[in-house]
Amino acid sequence: MRTEQPKMIYLKDYQAPEYLIDETHLTFELFEDHSLVHAQLVMRRNPERGPGLPPLVLDGQQLELLSVTLADRELGIADYQLTENHLTLQPTSTTFTVDTSVRIHPETNTALEGLYKSGTMFCTQCEAEGFRKITYYLDRPDVMSTFTTTVVAEQHSYPVLLSNGNPIASGPGEDGRHWATWEDPFKKPAYLFALVAGDLWCVEDSFTTMTERNVALRIYVEPENIDKCQHAMNSLKKSMRWDEEVYGREYDLDIFMIVAVNDFNMGAMENKGLNIFNSSAVLAKAETATDAAHQRVEAIVAHEYFHNWSGNRVTCRDWFQLSLKEGFTVFRDSGFSADMNSATVKRIQDVAYLRTHQFAEDAGPMAHAVRPDSFIEISNFYTLTVYEKGSEVVGMIHTLLGAEGFRKGSDLYFERHDGQAVTCDDFIKAMEDANGVDLTQFKRWYSQAGTPRLAVSESYDAAKTYSLTFRQSCPPTPDKVEKLPFVIPVELGLLDNQGGELALRLAGEASAQGTSRVISVTEAEQTFTFVDIAEQPLPSLLRGFSAPVKLSFPYNRDQLMFLMQHDSDGFNRWDAGQQLSVQVLQELIAQQQKGEALVLDQRLVSALRTVLSDETLDQAMVAEMLSLPSEAYLTEISEVADVEAIHIAREFARKQLADALFEGLWLRYQANRDLSKQTPYVAEAEHFARRALQNIALSYLMLSGKPEVLAATLEQFDACDNMTERLTALAVLVNSPFEQQKAKALASFAEHFKDNPLVMDQWFSVQAGSVLPGGLDRVKALMQHPAFNIKNPNKVRALIGAFAGQNLINFHAADGSGYRFLADLVIELNGFNPQIASRQLAPLTRWRKYDDARQALMKGELERIRGSGQLSSDVFEVVSKSLA
Template sequence: MRTEQPKMIYLKDYQAPEYLIDETHLTFELFEDHSLVHAQLVMRRNPARGEGLPPLVLDGQQLELLSVKLDDVELTDADYQLTDSHLTLHPQCAQFMVDTSVKIHPETNTALEGLYTSGSLFCTQCEAEGFRKITYYLDRPDVMSIFTTTMIADQHKYPVLLSNGNPVGSGPVEDGRHWATWEDPFKKPAYLFALVAGDLWCVEDTFTTRSNREVALRIYVEPENIDKCQHAMNSLKKSMRWDEDTYGREYDLDIFMIVAVNDFNMGAMENKGLNIFNSSAVLARAETATDAAHQRVEAIVAHEYFHNWSGNRVTCRDWFQLSLKEGFTVFRDACFSADMNSPTVKRIQDVAYLRTHQFAEDAGPMAHAVRPDSFIEISNFYTLTVYEKGSEVVGMLHTLLGAEGFRKGSDLYFDRHDGQAVTCDDFIKAMEDANGVDLTQFKRWYSQAGTPRLNVTEHYDAAKQTYSLTFAQSCPATPGQTEKLPFVIPVALGLLNANGEELPLHLQGESAAVGTHRVLSVTEAQQTFTFTGMAQQPLPSLLRGFSAPVKLHFPYSRDQLMFLMQHDTDGFNRWEAGQQLAVQVLQDLIGQHQRGEALVMDPRLVAALRSVLGNEQLDQAMVAEMLSLPGEAYLAEISEIADVDAIHAAREFARQHLAESLHEALWARYQANREVSKATPYVAQAEHFARRALQNIALSYLMLTGKPQVLAAALEQFEHSDNMTERLTALAVLVNSPFDAEKAKALASFAEHFKDNPLVMDQWFSVQAGCTLPGGLERVKALMQHPAFTLKNPNKVRALIGAFAGQNLINFHAADGSGYRFLADLVIQLNAFNPQIASRQLAPLTRWRKYDSARQALMKAELERIRTCGDLSSDVFEVVSKSLA
């Protein structure tokens, strides 16, 4: 049991480092049962910290110190101080050299931080503070150094030796070993260091930059995966070209490398020149990866490549500024994905994810600002708030400044701060200086936590032909922040007349109308905008493209929402109108269930979706999105008290009713698209993604009817599809159906066919973990005994445990608390060997305040049990303690 609270770290306490490291020379001797790391650091006193020579305190964890020298003089035990976390030295002059040798054990490093083994590979993960588990160092992002790295290993077992930068030499040594040296000419902090050693094959290509330099591109994988890399390579080349065209950013080294590893806590890591990826974010082939997986690979490859400038060439001064690189880069990769696919569908998917998950984070005990002001464990702040909400903040800047103004600001930011570690304020200052604007109030988005609420009311004056919109903004209290000042909220809008035509927007006080679409900047707690020349009362289309991450409320009637679904020229708001209509209908059903009444569904939702299905002019991906009802997690998030049973019953009733009412139209769409799929080879392109998306959602509805021809269609799609998208959807609808014999046969067939493919087996686990039929927990426990499952692999944990606790609400929130006990047991186990993954699995329990009193008591009891179970990692301790505060 922990007896003292880990140290809280505060942004206000930041101080520049006492010393700097100009050069870092590393030599790794890699062996099966240990590794030796020799480090030579060329250091100097930081002139920004003044005179004197204070003690040099180097970070280090789980290191066995073998020797230490200061300016070539070997030190004795009396010359330094050593603790479990630091090595303290006493320099005698302003410029000096430190040499250390340490022994580490990558082969037993189950936390997957620092240097560790994944199967037969050596690899690293140093962000945020993993480098201190490799050698003694100033492990902080504002200490930037030139790195030279030499690796020595068995040539037969580890023929490929990789690190950051460019290769400068290699050769054999005695006893069948060999060496390779890499130099990175660009200064970087230790968190961007990377090393990989193993028996790897690679796919090679080249890219010619706009300045006519040829860059070698290599994707390294284990031999059995060599046929799954082409999509990632194509994505890399597209992202390199896009970054040149959109941001003017050119790649700067002679070689760019990606390595896929199976054991990785995150999606990928942007180490300079040597990106290390979770294999799930690289490997994609039609037979083994879904359309969503293909799009995810494309997005993550782009994200990590874009970090070369927004994260590497310009990095963050301290970890409180994490969104400086992550929020900006998520925005960049979202724009890239929108350009590569459907911009509207991409925006819909991003917003649906944000509102379901990040809004819930904002409303929970771990709520924090985009730039937090304190933390215990930085690994807990790789959150949706820092990434997704941080991206929304950058997107609002783009909206307010316009594309040209934003580009001017980003150019100035990159040019002004190249090679520096900077802050979110520096980013905003570049935007201000490039555009001649004052963004002081806008910066509240970085410092204030929570999701703002924007209530809108209207007033029409027929005599004056004016139409007014009044915006009232507020933001709920969050941990440590009870009072919130007004944000700058950009509201993109249009006004529609009775025919669905967009009206000219002439604001009172302006000389003329400014088009039919504009952005209003809401900066006050209450603010009114009046439009003139309105011969009839218009219908507002508000927050187009989701122009700000807020909870908007306007008293639309259901008939008005149906009108917007048919007429709004903003694709996102057409979808949003459908979602609002569906939410209202589902909330009616939830109330009926809670009152014990027979469920009766508003026919307007059926009529609206029938119209959508019949509109063959709409992008098929858009039709698929509009047919998707709000998920149970989102319905829970917008509920004051989430009634899990009523939400599930209402949504399932609505799905069943829609399936039966729209059967003919769904069947026609399904058959037409399936015939095209059977006649068309798989292509990972937007048009094909769209066709399969509509085909698959139609099948998921149709299966609810239980008709024999639908079962036959699902079996045909499962058995004869040439791609994982169609096959996995067919498997999922079978798993959630009452056809037990067919379900069992399909699951067995799938597992037998893909038993040697870990990533596909992860999908097999997830499909079953997400099954909402009774007995969910028992199925998950049984699957944990499957030979393909192991708690030591983060992908497996996310696929089975994460999918069950995060997506299968009706089973996880069983009234007897069995789901809560199960998750708590798993967190306690994981805490012992992988604290990062343990803390991330805790999220469902942290939301205990959202549920009824009985469930609250059960969830709190499990959090208490975790807190008192023994020696908790700082990762888990922080989440549990804040959840119970």
Template structure:
């Protein structure tokens, strides 16, 4: 913990390491009340740093140093310098061997960084700077080494001993302990190191690579979860095949392992050959995991596997380049999921998430560029900007170069930089060199923070039969205060005629180019003129959300209804519906604020009725189009968010839609539920689509309050064979006025799943997100439940995160009680797990978004956190930037 102001680290200050580590030999002796780590580092002076032998400064935190030896000569305390964060030794030659032994305490490591215990299992998490809590080391991504690791532990308690690479030896010891040695033939930085020891069972399979060699695949879990691994194994094999076919990337070791752990700060970690996963991203079975959980498992398994090339074989030079591996890999896993499921629906889901959450981050105090210029605590930059916006930047490169050009660029990137630690510039340079293009201006996406605004106006000249679109870029102020220059914004578009057909596109001075094309907007103001346009068209702009910008065009509601029905781009059909919904909801919000009676524009009901009646549309697409913009998104697009008016307006609209479309909604529900009753659960796109529509329809139907809907909901809750339908029925009941049925359902659910931690997390979240009055009291009561603990990140996210992040009307109670509650928990979590504490702060950091009274209350809680005592650098950075 820190009491002084932490140090700011700047990208401009980067220097290559003074020394390199060619070989790392580790021996772990694991005991119940401590562990010993013996490290032998084969080192040399970095020739890139010149001559001379400067002091060797190794990173280390929370380590008890037992011994140090330089070239087999033991050093006394006067031969080295030691402080809370570093061990400094003076080498005598350009090549040397350093041996250290340290004692650490994994059993009391609640921060879950370095080596720690999750239940009865030892495991590690070293990204970004966790390895320094294991042993003294050059803990930076540009120091790459070959690792050999020996793990020694009690055989009865820890029969499985794992580390990176390939197994090279195992054996017993005379004292009831045993050992295993693993050797990783590939150079890697310390953040990719992994170790696991526990009483684990595994599911084993194999994958035959395109080259004909087999890879052994193993997923390790605690014995009670052995029946929940098959979906993850299937997802892994799909990922391996897809990466071979789409990117030409084969796996490079003889064995690939995944281990599921219950206590984990993130979703998963791509350690070379030994991926460590939050159990929520591995375990999936119909009875205990929803469709969304199945899809998340598939996506996360793919993401971590894809890192084998985009992150491991080619890694990042420094942590400012984090999006080099994360943005690229998010793009890769998104494309994989699109190929496995519905491409349009996947794009809708990704964009809805980006605009609700990452755009909010861009507009808040923690706004930063995809490649930030500075940070205090690197764990705070595992953000939506680095991941999701970083993915959008890669997607724009693919859009500008085309699929074939992008593949040429990625092939060159992997070939040129295999085994290296590189930068975002190196990635773009490979794309340039492979395609003979200049992306210098495009790189501003990496260096400029904030979400660009793109205003579009039109002009039609009937005499000349020309149609012009003028694009104007603007850039909001962000905390970095960097003067913004024009971005390169790829805008994919089409033009629709009066019948809703795409017309042929021909720009002035060019040949015709089909009915959809990409315009590259590179200037602050830029006009494109299309010729041979017989009548004024309706533009379909930013198809597929071709750039992460806030687009504005003066569509009226009738035009939006037209696009909903006719646009050939599925994403833009959904987008037109969202824009129509936003206009209608904002009108209702204004009526509420004025104290007027709420009156819903019937065009929204008509449009949704048309969608509901269209049985040709993918059912998942219908479900997405029936989903009104969330309260979080309506908050994000408001100048000053009125949480009470937003909630009232959205609930009024939902109730009106439910009442007026009841028969059509009920018909869809009965048809889909009928199929579900007669069909065994299948985790495939068509079945996901059917259940998603069935469940959103049920949530509308319950708003009617009709007894037959209650009966249908109870039937679904009791009689379904899968968690998707059961949890939806529970959520519908929890948000309904039927108090007795709600209480009984919660009781039955908890009794049935009390021994399944992941299912109980969903039980917590459903209640935490309920917008019925008394939300905070419910959350406080649930914190006393025996299944809840502040020491488990999944529990914190499920209960506290769901309340503060999803239950806006209760969290933003006018008396500030929600803010006080969150501040107290952040102060408590700061001492237990700083990473989780800082991530729970996000709702408070947006205090400037609300009315003056709420601003004062939220700011006061941030100030209370700042004054609370010794803050971790994680929490200090977020709070101090939020108050700046």
């Protein structure tokens, strides 16, 4: 908790550390009511900082200092300065050792930072600044040290003792205790430190690297979860092979470990050699995890493994460079997932998420650049901008340089900076040097916040020339009003009136350069003229979503239908369908606002009927094209979001589509459900696709209210062999008018899965997301359920996060009850887990998006939070920026 006004930290103020730590030797004595941490730091003056011996200021919070020794001399209280956040010593030579002993209390650590207990297990989370809650240290990413760690604990309760690196010794201790020592030979910052002690079972395997080294692979879980690890193990081995083949990166230690933890603020953590995972990101089997959960596990396992190079071997100089490791690694894991599944569907899903959520972040009070200029609390900057937009920025470099050029750049980056803490500029420089290009202007993507807008107009003349004029702009953001032009790579093609692809030759070029190509828009206004175009073409713009921008081109609905049918770019076929849906839905919203009868444009029905009947399309693609833009996305693209009109219009469109497409949906559903009955569950792309189409068909069919659909839903719920089908059937029932069947299914589900926390999280989320009236009362009732625990982040996200972030019609109730509820929760969470509290605030921070009455109510709740008492720096920063 803060006791004074939090201070803003600025990138421009960065200075290299005064001292460095070459070796870190730690001993942990773990007890039930406290723990002792003994640290020996082998240190030296940083030669980059020049002569002299300034005071040594070590970071430390919530530590009880028991002893401190400097250069083998035990210090008295007069020999050092101790504050709430720092221990200050005065070295007398350029090389020296510091020894400290502290007492900490993991058993009462509800913030889940530093060393804490999850159930009966000791575990750590040190990113970004958790290590200072373990011992006094230079807790910053540019101080890299080798670590040797000894863990001592009672053997019966904690038979497994783990830390980073390779195990080098272990043995029995006194009074039923035992110990284990681990050595990590690779220098790392403190945020990558990890420790686990518990009664854990282990799934073991091995991997042979490209240089024929054998690496032991272990996944540690609590005994009841031992049957849910194989998918994660398979994903790990796929990741290791893919990183060798695509990036040439080989694993470097003798052992790689993953530990599943129930209480965890994040998804997972890439600690060197000992990844600690939220259990939701590692445990998966057919009966308890959906297809989406299986894909999430695969992606997160890959992401954390890929960090071994993009984050661990080469790390961040300071936290402003966070996207250096996170954006780059998200790009890497997206490439992996695309290769493991459908590349087009993966791109669609990534872009849909980006447009709905990151674009909203860019337009809100917490908008910041991929490399921010300032922050109060670094935990607030683990954002979609740093991760997802950061990945898009790396993806644009890949687009501009090509796959071969990008690989040359990444090879140089890893070779040049192995073992170093570096910056985004260092990453760009490696790309430039490897390819002989100048990316100076491109770097504006790292320093300018906001989502650029790209307006495109066309002209065609009798001389067979076709011109596209691009005008780019970027709205003001809290940090900056005026923005300089970005480099925007636009991949495009031109279609003739039969849907064929035209050869593309720009004026001045000697010959055509294929039928799909990338042009770079670098000016505020820029025109590109194509020659030898025999007829007025239809442009296919921003193929593959080649840049994270808001594109506008005056397509009419017939043109969008044409692109849906003929565009060779799968992403743009989907996007044309989304644009068509948006136009139709916005027309319905306007009708609702005017009090007119709602009339659905039949061109949308016709387009989706064609998609539904096309059995040559990937079934996952069909499922994506049948999915209407979400209420959250319609809100994001509205100047002023009319919550009721958006909900009514979208539900009307869904019902009209369900009625018009019933026969085709029913045939697809039955065919795929029959295959599901005949085929055991397999976590592979083809099966994911089949179930995706089956389940979206069912969600439409239930809107008909027909008895045969209810019967099919109940059959799927009762007789399926996997959570994907069971949870979809439950969700369809929960949002239906069939109260008796709904209640029976909810009770049956809860009784069957009451001992599985992750499945119960899904049970909470399905009910929290129900758009039927009474949503808040249902959520409040569920908070009293024995399976809910407000101190568990997964539970908060599953129930509160799902309600406030996804159930817009109920959360945005006109009386402000949803806002009061969320504010009360944030105030409560602030007292024991500030990170989770600040992350729940997002729906309130976007108050400017709504009508005057809702704005006043939302702003009032933010002001109430601000005045509620002693706020953490996490919550203070979000609230104060939201009200600025």
